[in-house]
Amino acid sequence: MPDSSSSAPEMADNCPQHVDPATGHPRPPRREFKARGSFVIRCEGCKLPELNCLCPYKVEAESGVQVWLITHPLEHNKPTNTGRLIADVLAPTRVFTWYRTAPDExxxxxxxxxxxxxxxxxxxxxxxxAHRVVDIEAVKHERKQRIPVLILLDGTWRQARRIFRKSPYLDGLPVLPLRTQRLTRYRLRKPASDAHLCTAEVAAELLRQAGESEAANSLDDYFDAFNHSYACSRRYEKIETPSPAMKRLLEKRHAQQCASGSQA
Structure with missing residues (x-):
């Protein structure tokens, strides 16, 4: 989908990158990351170019539906990955690295x-x-007794299909397709089709359909801020006036800080 514990997202990856998780044998060192933008000075927090850091717009939202990401290893090094935006906004989000021969325990x-x-x-x-396919009503129904979890396969469409087909532990789970007329707003990578939403967009749309409008709106605004910040940074343009989505995030952030201060 082009593109841990409870209170904070963490990388639930028990296998160091330099060790093969299946055999425990050392891996040959990878070549240094040299993709376009690899020499840009990036913020340590949001990983965006410091020219238009995303950190001032980070907000947290609560949701009765959780998101777990099964992320292809190559996605972790891509600054254009949007799965991490979900973890920024929804604190209970869990992130797992996918290895075909060594599933995360x-x-x-x-x-x-x-x-x-x-x-x-x-x-x-x-x-x-086809016998496993359900619709969003199944998610709403589960909320009465358990915590629904959206498992997103975070990678390119080819990688996502490989994860789906090569992960036996997913075989017994209900399959939830995204049914929407929404088109992607993601412009940092070229999708095969405008109907192919990126990971953050998929999460936001499903959360909205599941009745989690506040979380969906916050994630949508954060994604728009990310999209705008990154696009401007690619053109070496400093954002002087926040976009409408950025202004909404700043208002939410201020309200959350005030609420936190009043409870201290």
């Missing part, structure tokens, strides 16, 4: 935890798993 344990009702988000375009 924490993820496997959580998938059998009766507190959660996980749904793997994936298109319903193949007949072999």
């Amino acid at each position: 924490v993820l496997l344990s959580l998938l059998t935890d009766e507190r959660y009702a996980p749904f793997v988000v994936f298109p319903d375009d193949q007949p072999d798993y």
Whole structure:
């Protein structure tokens, strides 16, 4: 989908990048990251170019629906990855790195935890798993007793399909396709189709459909701020006037800081 614990997102990756998770043998060192933009000075917090740092617009939102990301290893090094935006906005978000031969033990344990009702988000375009396909009403129904979880496969469409097909622990989960007329607003990578939403957009749209409008709106605004900040930085343009989405985030952030101060 082009593109841990409870209170803060963390990388639930038990395998160091320099060790093969399946065998434990050392991996050969990877070449230094040299993609376009690799020499840009980036903020340590948001990973965006310091010219238009995203940190002033970071807000937190609460949601009765959680998001877990199964992220392809190559996505972690891409500053254009939008999965991390979800973790910024929704504190309970969990992030797992996908390895075909060594699934994350924490993820496997959580998938059998009766507190959660996980749904793997994936298109319903193949007949072999048609019996597992559900709609958003199934998510709403589960909220009565358990915590619904949207499992997003974070990578390119090719990577996401590989994760879906090569992860047996996902085989028994209900499949939740995203049904929407919404077109992507993501312009930092070229999608195969405007109907292919990036990871953050998929999360925001499903949260909205599940009744989590406040969380969806905050994530949408944060994504728009990210999109705008990154696009301007690519042109070496300093943002002088915040966009409408940025202004809404600044207002929310101020309100959250005031509420936090009054409770101290």
